[in-house]
Amino acid sequence: MKLSRETLSGLYGNEALQLPLKSCFDLPEKVLQFGTGVLLRGLPDAFIDKANQEGRFNGRVVVVKSTGNGSTTAFDEQDNLYTQCIRGIEGGRKMAVNIINASISRVLNAASQWEQILACATNPQMQVVISNTTEVGIVYVEENIHTTPPASFPAKLLAFLHRRYLHFNGDETKGMVIIPTELIPDNGSRLKEILLQLCVFNELDTAFTDWLHNSSDFCNSLVDCIVPGASDLTLAYEDDLMIMTEVYRLWAIETSSERVKQVLSFHEADAGVVLSPDINIFRELKLRLLNGAHTLSCGLAFLAGLDTVKAAMNQESMAAYIEGLMMQEIIPAITDRHIRHDAAIRFAGAVLDRFRNPYIDHRWLSICSQYTSKLKMRVLPVLLRYYERTAQVPALISLGFAAHLLFMRGDTTYSVSDEYAGWYREQWQLHSPETVVKNTLGNEAVWGHDLTTITGFEQLVTVMLKALLAEGPAAYLDRIAAEITIS
Structure with missing residues (x-):
């Protein structure tokens, strides 16, 4: 019928x-x-x-x-x-x-x-x-x-x-x-x-x-x-x-x-x-909390063996990372006289519900497409604003950047779809992890900024990248998540 x-x-x-x-x-x-x-x-x-x-x-x-x-x-x-x-x-x-x-x-x-x-x-x-x-x-x-x-x-x-x-x-x-x-x-x-x-x-x-x-x-x-x-x-x-x-x-x-x-x-x-x-308020909330959280999480989740957003939200450590990222670092950076704190909290709650949707299989590898340009557009303004307001380096955003660098190294199990894929591959072939971080964050042609001028950012990303390499993304994520407290 x-x-x-x-x-x-x-x-x-x-x-x-x-x-x-x-x-x-x-x-x-x-x-x-x-x-x-x-x-x-x-x-x-x-x-x-x-x-x-x-x-x-x-x-x-x-x-x-x-x-x-x-x-x-x-x-x-x-x-x-x-x-x-x-x-x-x-x-x-x-x-x-x-x-x-x-x-x-x-x-x-x-x-x-x-x-x-x-x-x-x-x-x-x-x-x-x-x-x-x-x-x-x-x-x-x-x-x-x-x-x-x-x-x-x-x-x-x-x-x-x-x-x-x-x-x-x-x-x-x-x-x-x-x-x-x-x-x-x-x-x-x-x-x-x-x-x-x-x-x-x-x-x-x-x-x-x-x-x-x-x-x-x-x-x-x-x-x-x-x-x-x-x-x-x-x-x-x-x-x-x-x-x-x-x-x-x-x-x-x-x-x-x-x-x-x-x-x-x-x-x-x-x-x-x-x-x-x-309606720019709604665009900003979506771009930073939904799209920004997606972008900062995609490489880390994928490397930790979590294929979909749904799977990530069902894994305690990754779910804690995503929620902590929104509540502790993105929201403090974007709220002002235009975007109220309570409105941002409500929007973040709705985003978390969306991420938990059991009916949708949204694959992290798809979200990783054009990873670098997404970080620049969706996340970089948040990083700069957070540092400007607090004079501190946001730890969870830094971990997202470290995971990005590791993902962009690539391997035979997945393909990297990114306009800068060749550049990253060459960096990893020629340099140590410390130099890869330094050359990447200092590349103004990529970011429009020299990110090594953010005091402590290069150092923290380097420490986290080396920990991801030494411990493995899943184990390191568990250790980081244990330190996240959601109020």
Whole structure:
């Protein structure tokens, strides 16, 4: 039995499922979404569906399939229904929920149904545009927006907005709220900038450009939710669109506009949607506590024989290292008048729950990819700020750097995927561990800083590297973990 509206009726009464209200299928189309991917279906579409069930947003999503790869057959066969299986830990407790999502009304293929997509621009109830076209989707390409269809996502969006402007005769109330979720900084601002460039290239009239600039809201946003494969899950029916998401979810949208807040009324249904005049706080917390902790731990955990994040959190010493790293060194370095200590503690707690998720096999070796550049971007600012504030060298961060150096030596059991892999290999072939530390930390071309100028850092990393070599990563980690006290 395949999931569809016809088979849905036989599922009502199934206590293992959260099913959509029948009235949801009659709601008007309010959202145009560029992208069919699992992140959009697991986050924005999930928030919209939840709000619809509560009678808050009352609108459905028209999805645009922009790429030529794949088809819309699975969506057509299932009447655009799909199951979201939420799995993870929240507040220390396992959570497993299955929700049939009815937020999507149609999936249209840009290559063959472009006129139907443009017709959505004439819908007076259409209010929101969402996108996730990957980071390379938000790029400026000089092209005619009247092509059927334009190639790039920005040109497609501009064609849609131009059709809307013409149909409603420049009505200022018919502008859209546009929220890209692509993982680039200031994604909304960048998208708007590209559209204005395309206006010039296409010689569109000034009145339209003014309407675009003043009547539509381009919001920067940040999404954070792991959407792994769901192949191991089984249901009482067949669902080719089933997805699994972790419990944690965040969609931070940057706005101070009351109009935008009213349009995005689905934010009232879930605390995971945050409307804020400044979302950089959320980006900083994620970058330092989640990504930074991942990066500092990956080499150490892998070398200690722990293949996955889940396995690391089930091993007492590694779990103590990760928690100590966050609570004792990262949080003291990043909290200030913008990031409160209590907010950082709560975020760290959520990150630890995410790391413990028994349903996700996140491999440390994958996290080690481009290890050096990740350390520079995610960790170096924390190291410098910690030293600036305390005049001390952070021991657990130092251990993370020592493990990085040992990992980058490489061996026959794993491959190193890093732009500096050749340089590190040469260092280990030619020099002693002490010299490897000195040459690495002093390499300003790598770090943008001479890290040997941090008093005591080179010495501590050297001691720890030699201990990792002499005792073995697992044994040395046990010794370090015994000295960590989590308050």
